[in-house]
Structure formats: C-alpha cells, structure tokens
Amino acid sequence: MYYNSPSPFGIDLGDVFATSSSAKSLYRGFTIGARKRFSNHFQLEGNYVVSKDLDDDSNERDPFTDRTFNRFDFSKDYSLSDRDIRHKFNFYTYGEIPYGFQVDVRMQARSAQPITPATRVVNGTDFGRNSVRKDNQFFSFDWRLVRPFKFGDRMQLIPMIEMFNTFNNKNNVNPLTTPGLFNFDGFLRQGVGDPRQAQFAIKFTF
Numbered sequence: 001m002y003y004n005s006p007s008p009f010g011i012d013l014g015d016v017f018a019t020s021s022s023a024k025s026l027y028r029g030f031t032i033g034a035r036k037r038f039s040n041h042f043q044l045e046g047n048y049v050v051s052k053d054l055d056d057d058s059n060e061r062d063p064f065t066d067r068t069f070n071r072f073d074f075s076k077d078y079s080l081s082d083r084d085i086r087h088k089f090n091f092y093t094y095g096e097i098p099y100g101f102q103v104d105v106r107m108q109a110r111s112a113q114p115i116t117p118a119t120r121v122v123n124g125t126d127f128g129r130n131s132v133r134k135d136n137q138f139f140s141f142d143w144r145l146v147r148p149f150k151f152g153d154r155m156q157l158i159p160m161i162e163m164f165n166t167f168n169n170k171n172n173v174n175p176l177t178t179p180g181l182f183n184f185d186g187f188l189r190q191g192v193g194d195p196r197q198a199q200f201a202i203k204f205t206f
Helices: none
Strands: 027-037 043-053 089-095 101-110 136-146 149-151 155-164 173-174 197-205
Touching: none
Parallel strands: none
Antiparallel strands: 027 043, 043 089, 089 101, 101 136, 136 155, 149 155, 155 197
C-alpha cells in the first residue's frame, strides 16, 4: 500500500509505505546426477540441473524499494525471477595416477540470470519483466596435483600445485555500469570474477 496524501502523522514524515508478503513464486526444476565411489584408483561425481524460477517480486531482501511496474496489478510483473538460472552443471573427480601423483579436478558452469532492460516499454508494447539475460554466465575449471612423500609411518612431505579458473573466463558478477555495489555482508554484487590463479605449496605432516 502506498500513501502520498498530506501526512496524518506530522509534517516531518514524508511518504509512508506499508509492505506485505503477498508476492507469489513458482520454482520447477529437474536434476540428474551420477556418482562413482572410490575404486580402481579414482572417484567422480557430477550433476546437472535445468530449472525455471518465476515470481512477481524478487525484492524480498530490499522491501523499501518499490520496483513494481503497476502497483495495482502485480500480474504484469509475473515473469522470470531475478534468481532464475536455467542451467547448472557441477563435476568433480579425484584420481591416483602413476608415480604416486594424485589429481583433483573440479568444473562448475551455470547460465546467465535475467534482467529487465532499462526501456521496458517500446512503442507502447510492454516486453515484460526480466525479458533479457545479463552477461554473467559462469564457468570455472580448477585442478590440483599432489605428490606425497612418506618418511616412516607418520611423516609426509606433500608438495602441490593448484590452478583456479584455468581458462581465465571473465565470469562477470553483474554488468559494471555503475560504481561497485556491495551486499550487507560485504560481497561485491558487480564487477568481474577472479582471474586465473595458480599457487604452489608444500605441506609437512607429522
């Protein structure tokens, strides 16, 4: 409810908003996965999700901003939610390879989220909410190679090399058209993801 008549509560109070949890949401998804337990020196696990997330208000974490197209007809906003990610894929494997080496591989991928264009109505035609996609699709291929050296029954020297985002995908968080936005927990909502990174480490256990 929105009230913009002269304030009945005093001249120091401006607009008054009364919010309610009246939005509707519908999520439908299908998941398929496979898992091989460790045997014959390797294991793997992978899953794929195809889904569709609909609602008429994805604004539950910011109730003080009115983003409705028509506050008297929420049906005009019923479309893909801000959270809609149509495709997700995750894969992980671990293997023991010759000469005592151990390798881990992880791959993650997901499609882009929707966004409402700045010009929603063109020549009198309403193209609806979240009618286009951002360029924030995500893909990352990470791996680690380890070679433990044992000394007696309790001690190990473990050199390792790791690489993250091996193919250096850009992985936009959101289109960076304004200064960086942060959530309350400090997480960056805009910009690009981490670039390719590699590190070498040596661990000693005893």
